[in-house]
Amino acid sequence: MIELSEEILLRMYYKMNQARFFEEKVDYLFSKGLVHGTAHLSIGQEASGVISCLALEKGDLVSMTHRGHAQAIGFGLDVNLMMAEFMGRARGYCKGKGGSMHIADVQNGNIGANGVVGGGFNLSCGAALTQKYKKTGKVVLCFAGDGATNQGSFHESLNLAAVWNLPIVFLIENNLYGMSSPISKNMNIENISERSGSYDIPGLTIDGNDPIEVYNTVLKALRYARAGRGPVLVEAKTYRYNGHSKGDAQVYRNEEEIAEWREKDPILRLKKYLQENRVFTDKQIQTMANEAHKSIETALKFAMESPEPEITSVLEDVYA
């Protein structure tokens, strides 16, 4: 068990709340018809999304999924620029050309959210190859969902990463559904981590709603990869409370199931942990949540004040 500092616990709590408030705001904006486009919410998955990134070292890289807001916030992206991008504004990360599904900060090692399920696996192999070739000592954290592990690219990439000994931690956020399809219907194994056996790499299944377990596991996996021992497959079992994307009536699951998972909410669990271990006072905990909430209100204001992109920008940046 790794002892966690007050500082890291504070960051965990703050950033998980920030991710939750960010996505609640996104959901609200959609419900009011204030945004054109789409987004995929990961409310309920903040432990696997945010906390795994907090285990990264400076200079490590990340490849995110279409359900990537929590991952991005965990990695340290600016919520102002994220919100502006979500709203399609010129000051967003992608100047309004990418939207929620393509948020990226490439210069700082975030090689992007990916609109293609399974699209990030082999990009991560490439990013990891660069680290290995240039001997940077940095690791790539590659996010994917359960559904993506049925893509050929998952298997090809795990194989390549294994035989080339690439520094990658593949983190599968298993939220039990690929859009409407229960993952149990689309694979015959209980734990996705078993797939590591085919590539002779370590595979671990963890409680993806337990922030402390996520942190400790990912930290160990990153150390393993950083030591030049090759890739690791981590499966974090978790759950999304919202539908796949906007317009999902969620006919494929019932309220009881969602309620059961809400009992296991990762933010409430971390709060309980902080209270039980007397790390912070209740007042401090509340203040952190308030600060996180405030940052999202500021982000919305920033986004609303950001101009729309110039129409002429439509022709820019096709080629370098």
Added chain:
Amino acid sequence: MNTSEMKKMTYRDAIRLGMTEEMRRDDNVIFMGEDIGIYGGAFGVSHGMIDEFGEERILDTPISEATIVGTAVGAAATGLRPICEIMFMDFVTFAMDALVNQGAKMRYMFGGQSQVPMVLRLPAGSGTGAAAQHSQSLEAWLCHIPGLKVVTPSTPAQAKGLIKAAIRDNNPVCFIEHKLLYKIDDLVPLDEEFIIEIGKTLTERQGKDITIVTYGSLLLKAMEAAAFLAEEGIEVEILNPATLYPMDMKPIVESVIKTGRVIVAHEAAKTGGLGGEIVARIVESDAFDYLNAPIIRLAGLDVPIPYNKELEAACVPQKIDFIRAVHRLIDSEQG
């Protein structure tokens, strides 16, 4: 070195020379593909490169085309300049997500914050008796994707100049090499700064009577036809859009304005082929008013490439088809 020094070498050796020079020049250039190391690549293009650059830079991969290309995209976005060899262009089908949805779009969808400097080498074309899954010319698919560049050399000198330009380019460049050209030999500049600029249509032969626009291995057939026709007193102008996308139309339009007659030819299947696009651009341009005859497209038949030698040859335009097409256009005007 005397910068004008030339050496006779094959198209295959010219590609290798271009890659080798660029790998010596820039440590960030790496090369990935199936059996490119000790085996030297399915067509011998990388023969011996592993001896100079070692396994760190000449990376033999598993048979995973999607991941070869995806890995190249990820490596390119993070600072390397990968070259990939896909053993046959036909297998680019496996790599389409990595190429089309990732590599081609990354810069644009991220608002210009990244670049993807990579080269995808694609041995293409028929004539080797390899049948339907190893003989295709799929360039039109690639030319449909903004964000990609597509080039195809027809001579050893072009092979060297274009592979070097492709490696130095900061975008994903698809480099289509025709398998029948590997053994062709001709003079190649030894100057290490010899580059053929991407985005230029090359004038291969000047003439005033008729324009032929063609590329790849068909260029050689068109040149032979033009030599034959010259003896009849017909002067053919031949333009080679060695960069297929984005295509430099200006010299083509100017040539058609001069000659008033044009044949557009490629080996790829006619329907949806690049010839349709070139013809459309001609008729949309000022050249329309100068056309003295209908435009002819010579293209591959709309069939998969068959195995039998005679059947295979029947699928793609030959020298005689160029000669007949030229006669038809000359006659149609006289009639």
